[in-house]
Amino acid sequence: MKLLTLNFLTCAVKACKSSSDSFPLHPKECELVSDTIPPNPQLIQNVLPRLDWRALSTTASELGFPTLPENAPTLEELQKDEKMMAELHTLLLETSVSEGMLVCGNCGHEYRIKEGIANFLLPNHLV
Protein backbone atom coordinates (compact mmCIF):
# COMPACT_ATOMS: atom_id res chain seq x y z
CA MET A 1 0.00 0.00 0.00
CA LYS A 2 1.36 3.34 -1.13
CA LEU A 3 2.14 6.14 1.32
CA LEU A 4 -0.15 8.37 -0.73
CA THR A 5 -3.02 6.05 0.21
CA LEU A 6 -2.10 6.22 3.88
CA ASN A 7 -2.71 9.98 3.75
CA PHE A 8 -6.40 9.24 3.08
CA LEU A 9 -7.03 6.47 5.60
CA THR A 10 -8.14 6.64 9.19
CA CYS A 11 -9.58 4.33 11.83
CA ALA A 12 -12.76 2.51 10.76
CA VAL A 13 -14.27 2.78 14.26
CA LYS A 14 -17.02 5.43 14.08
CA ALA A 15 -16.29 6.91 17.49
CA CYS A 16 -12.67 7.58 16.49
CA LYS A 17 -13.48 9.81 13.53
CA SER A 18 -14.08 12.89 15.66
CA SER A 19 -10.74 12.44 17.44
CA SER A 20 -7.64 14.08 15.93
CA ASP A 21 -5.60 11.20 17.40
CA SER A 22 -7.06 8.76 14.88
CA PHE A 23 -5.30 10.38 11.90
CA PRO A 24 -2.86 9.54 10.53
CA LEU A 25 -2.71 5.88 11.49
CA HIS A 26 0.68 4.85 12.87
CA PRO A 27 2.73 2.22 11.04
CA LYS A 28 3.99 -0.58 13.27
CA GLU A 29 6.52 -3.26 12.35
CA CYS A 30 6.14 -2.33 8.71
CA GLU A 31 8.15 -3.77 5.86
CA LEU A 32 8.58 -1.35 2.99
CA VAL A 33 9.08 -2.15 -0.65
CA SER A 34 10.10 0.14 -3.44
CA ASP A 35 8.36 -0.16 -6.79
CA THR A 36 9.42 1.53 -9.98
CA ILE A 37 6.56 3.58 -11.28
CA PRO A 38 6.83 5.87 -14.30
CA PRO A 39 6.98 9.54 -13.22
CA ASN A 40 3.60 11.24 -13.12
CA PRO A 41 4.45 14.86 -12.20
CA GLN A 42 1.01 16.02 -13.30
CA LEU A 43 -0.72 13.75 -10.79
CA ILE A 44 1.60 14.79 -7.97
CA GLN A 45 1.13 18.48 -8.70
CA ASN A 46 -2.62 18.11 -8.85
CA VAL A 47 -2.92 15.93 -5.75
CA LEU A 48 -0.59 18.15 -3.70
CA PRO A 49 -3.31 20.59 -2.54
CA ARG A 50 -5.39 17.63 -1.31
CA LEU A 51 -2.62 16.12 0.78
CA ASP A 52 -2.58 16.56 4.52
CA TRP A 53 1.06 17.64 4.67
CA ARG A 54 1.37 17.35 8.44
CA ALA A 55 0.06 13.80 8.34
CA LEU A 56 2.47 12.98 5.52
CA SER A 57 5.38 14.37 7.55
CA THR A 58 4.35 12.24 10.53
CA THR A 59 4.05 9.09 8.42
CA ALA A 60 7.38 9.74 6.68
CA SER A 61 9.28 10.28 9.92
CA GLU A 62 7.64 7.28 11.61
CA LEU A 63 8.83 5.14 8.70
CA GLY A 64 12.35 6.51 9.02
CA PHE A 65 12.46 8.89 6.08
CA PRO A 66 14.33 12.21 6.33
CA THR A 67 12.25 15.01 7.82
CA LEU A 68 10.03 16.78 5.31
CA PRO A 69 9.98 20.60 5.09
CA GLU A 70 7.54 22.08 7.57
CA ASN A 71 5.18 23.32 4.89
CA ALA A 72 4.09 21.76 1.61
CA PRO A 73 5.82 23.27 -1.43
CA THR A 74 3.70 25.60 -3.51
CA LEU A 75 2.96 24.58 -7.08
CA GLU A 76 5.58 27.04 -8.40
CA GLU A 77 8.22 25.73 -6.01
CA LEU A 78 7.48 22.16 -6.99
CA GLN A 79 7.59 22.91 -10.71
CA LYS A 80 11.02 24.52 -10.35
CA ASP A 81 12.47 21.88 -8.07
CA GLU A 82 13.10 18.61 -9.89
CA LYS A 83 14.74 17.05 -6.87
CA MET A 84 11.71 17.74 -4.68
CA MET A 85 9.43 16.30 -7.37
CA ALA A 86 11.53 13.16 -7.61
CA GLU A 87 11.54 12.76 -3.83
CA LEU A 88 7.79 13.15 -3.60
CA HIS A 89 7.31 10.68 -6.43
CA THR A 90 9.45 8.15 -4.57
CA LEU A 91 7.78 8.82 -1.24
CA LEU A 92 4.13 8.96 -2.36
CA LEU A 93 3.90 6.53 -5.26
CA GLU A 94 6.92 4.24 -5.26
CA THR A 95 7.19 3.44 -1.57
CA SER A 96 4.68 1.01 -0.22
CA VAL A 97 4.05 -1.02 2.87
CA SER A 98 4.02 -4.73 2.09
CA GLU A 99 3.56 -6.19 5.57
CA GLY A 100 2.84 -4.77 9.00
CA MET A 101 0.22 -2.97 10.99
CA LEU A 102 -1.51 0.39 11.10
CA VAL A 103 -2.41 1.50 14.60
CA CYS A 104 -5.12 3.99 15.60
CA GLY A 105 -3.74 6.58 18.01
CA ASN A 106 -7.16 6.95 19.63
CA CYS A 107 -8.47 3.42 20.27
CA GLY A 108 -5.27 1.46 19.71
CA HIS A 109 -6.85 -0.94 17.24
CA GLU A 110 -4.31 -2.52 14.89
CA TYR A 111 -5.14 -3.06 11.21
CA ARG A 112 -3.14 -5.70 9.43
CA ILE A 113 -1.39 -5.12 6.11
CA LYS A 114 -0.66 -8.36 4.28
CA GLU A 115 0.84 -8.69 0.83
CA GLY A 116 0.41 -4.95 0.42
CA ILE A 117 -3.30 -4.92 1.23
CA ALA A 118 -4.69 -3.34 4.37
CA ASN A 119 -7.70 -4.92 6.03
CA PHE A 120 -10.13 -2.56 7.81
CA LEU A 121 -12.84 -5.08 8.67
CA LEU A 122 -13.64 -4.68 12.35
CA PRO A 123 -14.24 -7.41 14.89
CA ASN A 124 -17.91 -7.51 15.98
CA HIS A 125 -17.36 -5.74 19.30
CA LEU A 126 -15.99 -2.63 17.54
CA VAL A 127 -18.75 -2.27 14.90
Add this chain to the structure above:
Amino acid sequence: MSFEQDIAPERYEEQHVHEVYEQIASHFSSTRYKPWPIVESFLQSLSPGSVGLDVGCGNGKYLTVSQDVFIIGSDRSSNLVKIAAKHEPHSAVVADMLTLPHQVGRFDFAISIAVVHHLSTPERRREAIKAILDCLKDGGKALIYVWALEQKSSRRGWDEGHEQDVMVPWVMKTGKKNPNEDGSTEKTFQRYYHLYRSGELEGDIVGVGGQVVDSGYEKDNWWAICQRHIKS
Protein backbone atom coordinates in the same frame (compact mmCIF):
# COMPACT_ATOMS: atom_id res chain seq x y z
CA MET B 1 -37.49 -6.39 4.38
CA SER B 2 -35.22 -9.35 3.99
CA PHE B 3 -35.57 -13.08 3.97
CA GLU B 4 -34.94 -15.06 7.14
CA GLN B 5 -35.75 -12.15 9.42
CA ASP B 6 -34.75 -14.27 12.39
CA ILE B 7 -31.04 -13.78 11.75
CA ALA B 8 -29.09 -10.54 12.10
CA PRO B 9 -28.69 -8.64 8.81
CA GLU B 10 -24.89 -8.59 9.22
CA ARG B 11 -24.83 -12.39 9.40
CA TYR B 12 -27.35 -12.68 6.57
CA GLU B 13 -25.24 -10.52 4.25
CA GLU B 14 -22.11 -12.41 5.23
CA GLN B 15 -23.70 -15.66 4.06
CA HIS B 16 -25.61 -14.43 1.04
CA VAL B 17 -23.33 -11.70 -0.28
CA HIS B 18 -19.79 -11.64 1.14
CA GLU B 19 -19.07 -15.36 1.17
CA VAL B 20 -20.48 -15.73 -2.33
CA TYR B 21 -18.28 -12.99 -3.81
CA GLU B 22 -15.26 -14.35 -2.02
CA GLN B 23 -15.82 -17.71 -3.72
CA ILE B 24 -16.77 -16.50 -7.17
CA ALA B 25 -14.20 -13.65 -7.20
CA SER B 26 -12.01 -14.67 -10.09
CA HIS B 27 -14.86 -15.95 -12.27
CA PHE B 28 -16.91 -12.84 -11.47
CA SER B 29 -13.93 -10.63 -12.25
CA SER B 30 -13.38 -12.23 -15.65
CA THR B 31 -16.91 -11.21 -16.62
CA ARG B 32 -16.63 -7.64 -15.34
CA TYR B 33 -14.37 -5.52 -17.48
CA LYS B 34 -16.52 -3.14 -19.49
CA PRO B 35 -17.19 0.17 -17.68
CA TRP B 36 -20.74 1.44 -17.84
CA PRO B 37 -20.91 4.66 -19.92
CA ILE B 38 -22.41 6.96 -17.26
CA VAL B 39 -19.81 5.88 -14.71
CA GLU B 40 -17.07 6.36 -17.26
CA SER B 41 -18.19 9.87 -18.17
CA PHE B 42 -18.63 10.79 -14.47
CA LEU B 43 -15.01 9.77 -13.78
CA GLN B 44 -13.73 11.53 -16.89
CA SER B 45 -15.51 14.75 -15.95
CA LEU B 46 -13.50 15.13 -12.72
CA SER B 47 -10.76 17.72 -12.54
CA PRO B 48 -7.22 16.26 -12.62
CA GLY B 49 -5.85 15.45 -9.19
CA SER B 50 -9.28 14.83 -7.69
CA VAL B 51 -9.14 12.28 -4.90
CA GLY B 52 -12.04 9.92 -4.43
CA LEU B 53 -13.44 6.57 -3.38
CA ASP B 54 -14.84 3.54 -5.14
CA VAL B 55 -16.96 1.95 -2.43
CA GLY B 56 -17.52 -1.72 -3.24
CA CYS B 57 -14.92 -1.61 -5.99
CA GLY B 58 -15.06 -5.34 -6.78
CA ASN B 59 -12.28 -6.20 -9.22
CA GLY B 60 -11.55 -2.50 -9.71
CA LYS B 61 -12.84 -2.16 -13.25
CA TYR B 62 -13.48 1.57 -12.69
CA LEU B 63 -9.90 2.08 -11.51
CA THR B 64 -8.81 1.76 -15.12
CA VAL B 65 -10.95 4.60 -16.49
CA SER B 66 -8.81 7.59 -15.49
CA GLN B 67 -5.15 7.99 -14.57
CA ASP B 68 -5.61 11.70 -13.84
CA VAL B 69 -7.44 11.23 -10.55
CA PHE B 70 -6.54 9.17 -7.49
CA ILE B 71 -9.04 6.56 -6.31
CA ILE B 72 -9.02 4.43 -3.20
CA GLY B 73 -11.20 1.42 -3.85
CA SER B 74 -12.61 -0.70 -1.04
CA ASP B 75 -14.46 -3.98 -0.93
CA ARG B 76 -15.47 -6.64 1.61
CA SER B 77 -14.01 -9.39 -0.53
CA SER B 78 -10.25 -9.68 -0.09
CA ASN B 79 -10.04 -11.89 -3.18
CA LEU B 80 -11.58 -9.10 -5.27
CA VAL B 81 -9.40 -6.44 -3.62
CA LYS B 82 -6.28 -8.42 -4.58
CA ILE B 83 -7.33 -8.03 -8.21
CA ALA B 84 -8.35 -4.38 -7.79
CA ALA B 85 -5.07 -3.39 -6.13
CA LYS B 86 -3.16 -3.97 -9.36
CA HIS B 87 -4.52 -0.88 -11.11
CA GLU B 88 -1.93 1.92 -10.86
CA PRO B 89 -1.85 4.65 -9.75
CA HIS B 90 -4.87 3.75 -7.63
CA SER B 91 -5.19 1.75 -4.42
CA ALA B 92 -7.55 -0.76 -2.87
CA VAL B 93 -8.24 -1.83 0.71
CA VAL B 94 -10.51 -4.36 2.38
CA ALA B 95 -13.29 -2.52 4.22
CA ASP B 96 -16.99 -2.61 5.01
CA MET B 97 -19.01 0.22 3.49
CA LEU B 98 -20.76 0.86 6.82
CA THR B 99 -17.42 1.37 8.60
CA LEU B 100 -15.25 3.05 5.98
CA PRO B 101 -11.69 3.91 7.04
CA HIS B 102 -11.88 7.48 5.79
CA GLN B 103 -12.19 10.93 7.28
CA VAL B 104 -15.39 12.93 7.08
CA GLY B 105 -15.45 15.62 4.39
CA ARG B 106 -12.14 14.80 2.75
CA PHE B 107 -12.97 13.57 -0.76
CA ASP B 108 -13.80 15.22 -4.08
CA PHE B 109 -15.92 12.34 -5.31
CA ALA B 110 -17.13 8.82 -4.67
CA ILE B 111 -18.69 6.10 -6.75
CA SER B 112 -20.56 3.05 -5.51
CA ILE B 113 -21.65 0.91 -8.40
CA ALA B 114 -24.01 -2.02 -7.83
CA VAL B 115 -23.24 -2.33 -4.12
CA VAL B 116 -25.90 -0.68 -1.92
CA HIS B 117 -28.52 -3.16 -3.20
CA HIS B 118 -26.68 -5.96 -1.38
CA LEU B 119 -27.64 -4.58 2.04
CA SER B 120 -30.66 -6.40 3.40
CA THR B 121 -32.62 -3.80 5.40
CA PRO B 122 -33.83 -0.28 4.48
CA GLU B 123 -31.94 1.13 7.49
CA ARG B 124 -28.64 -0.39 6.39
CA ARG B 125 -29.07 0.79 2.79
CA ARG B 126 -29.61 4.34 4.03
CA GLU B 127 -26.73 4.07 6.45
CA ALA B 128 -24.52 3.02 3.54
CA ILE B 129 -25.56 6.03 1.47
CA LYS B 130 -24.93 8.30 4.43
CA ALA B 131 -21.48 6.75 4.94
CA ILE B 132 -20.61 7.56 1.32
CA LEU B 133 -21.96 11.13 1.52
CA ASP B 134 -20.10 11.76 4.79
CA CYS B 135 -16.76 11.24 3.05
CA LEU B 136 -17.45 14.06 0.57
CA LYS B 137 -16.23 17.64 0.80
CA ASP B 138 -18.73 20.42 0.31
CA GLY B 139 -19.42 20.34 -3.40
CA GLY B 140 -18.05 16.79 -3.73
CA LYS B 141 -20.27 14.41 -5.69
CA ALA B 142 -21.13 10.75 -5.43
CA LEU B 143 -22.49 8.51 -8.16
CA ILE B 144 -24.56 5.58 -6.87
CA TYR B 145 -25.95 2.72 -8.97
CA VAL B 146 -28.44 0.09 -7.84
CA TRP B 147 -30.29 -2.69 -9.63
CA ALA B 148 -33.80 -1.75 -10.76
CA LEU B 149 -37.01 -3.63 -10.09
CA GLU B 150 -38.33 -2.36 -13.41
CA GLN B 151 -36.41 -4.42 -15.96
CA LYS B 152 -39.09 -6.17 -17.99
CA SER B 153 -36.87 -6.62 -21.02
CA SER B 154 -33.89 -8.11 -19.13
CA ARG B 155 -33.36 -11.85 -18.99
CA ARG B 156 -34.55 -11.80 -15.37
CA GLY B 157 -37.75 -10.08 -16.43
CA TRP B 158 -38.68 -8.48 -13.09
CA ASP B 159 -41.09 -5.56 -13.14
CA GLU B 160 -43.22 -3.32 -10.98
CA GLY B 161 -45.17 -5.34 -8.42
CA HIS B 162 -42.58 -8.11 -8.10
CA GLU B 163 -41.03 -8.92 -4.72
CA GLN B 164 -38.10 -6.51 -4.25
CA ASP B 165 -35.91 -8.78 -2.13
CA VAL B 166 -34.61 -11.56 -4.33
CA MET B 167 -31.96 -14.25 -4.52
CA VAL B 168 -30.06 -14.24 -7.80
CA PRO B 169 -28.11 -17.29 -8.92
CA TRP B 170 -24.49 -17.16 -10.06
CA VAL B 171 -23.56 -20.28 -11.98
CA MET B 172 -19.90 -21.20 -12.00
CA LYS B 173 -18.31 -24.06 -13.87
CA THR B 174 -16.31 -26.14 -11.39
CA GLY B 175 -14.37 -27.92 -14.13
CA LYS B 176 -14.11 -31.66 -14.56
CA LYS B 177 -11.31 -31.89 -12.01
CA ASN B 178 -13.55 -30.70 -9.19
CA PRO B 179 -16.99 -32.07 -9.99
CA ASN B 180 -19.84 -31.99 -7.50
CA GLU B 181 -20.72 -35.17 -5.65
CA ASP B 182 -23.30 -36.06 -8.28
CA GLY B 183 -20.73 -35.63 -11.06
CA SER B 184 -22.12 -32.33 -12.37
CA THR B 185 -19.61 -29.62 -13.20
CA GLU B 186 -21.55 -26.48 -12.37
CA LYS B 187 -21.97 -24.87 -9.00
CA THR B 188 -24.72 -22.36 -8.29
CA PHE B 189 -24.32 -19.59 -5.72
CA GLN B 190 -27.25 -17.46 -4.57
CA ARG B 191 -26.68 -13.77 -3.95
CA TYR B 192 -29.10 -11.49 -2.13
CA TYR B 193 -30.31 -8.31 -3.86
CA HIS B 194 -32.78 -5.60 -3.01
CA LEU B 195 -34.27 -4.39 -6.29
CA TYR B 196 -34.90 -0.66 -6.19
CA ARG B 197 -38.18 0.69 -7.52
CA SER B 198 -38.49 4.01 -9.32
CA GLY B 199 -37.77 6.93 -6.95
CA GLU B 200 -36.56 4.77 -4.08
CA LEU B 201 -32.85 5.60 -4.48
CA GLU B 202 -33.58 9.33 -4.53
CA GLY B 203 -35.78 8.84 -1.44
CA ASP B 204 -32.94 7.12 0.40
CA ILE B 205 -30.51 9.92 -0.50
CA VAL B 206 -32.86 12.67 0.65
CA GLY B 207 -33.78 10.58 3.70
CA VAL B 208 -30.22 10.80 5.02
CA GLY B 209 -29.90 14.52 4.34
CA GLY B 210 -28.32 14.36 0.88
CA GLN B 211 -29.22 16.25 -2.27
CA VAL B 212 -29.87 14.63 -5.63
CA VAL B 213 -28.07 16.52 -8.39
CA ASP B 214 -29.09 14.25 -11.25
CA SER B 215 -30.60 10.81 -11.60
CA GLY B 216 -31.82 8.35 -14.17
CA TYR B 217 -32.19 4.81 -15.47
CA GLU B 218 -29.60 2.95 -17.50
CA LYS B 219 -29.65 -0.71 -18.53
CA ASP B 220 -31.75 -2.20 -15.72
CA ASN B 221 -30.26 0.09 -13.07
CA TRP B 222 -31.27 3.27 -11.28
CA TRP B 223 -28.48 5.79 -10.76
CA ALA B 224 -28.15 9.10 -8.94
CA ILE B 225 -25.47 11.75 -8.58
CA CYS B 226 -25.72 13.28 -5.14
CA GLN B 227 -23.94 15.54 -2.69
CA ARG B 228 -24.08 16.50 0.95
CA HIS B 229 -26.69 19.06 1.76
CA ILE B 230 -25.13 22.50 1.57
CA LYS B 231 -26.14 24.58 4.56
CA SER B 232 -27.40 27.95 3.41
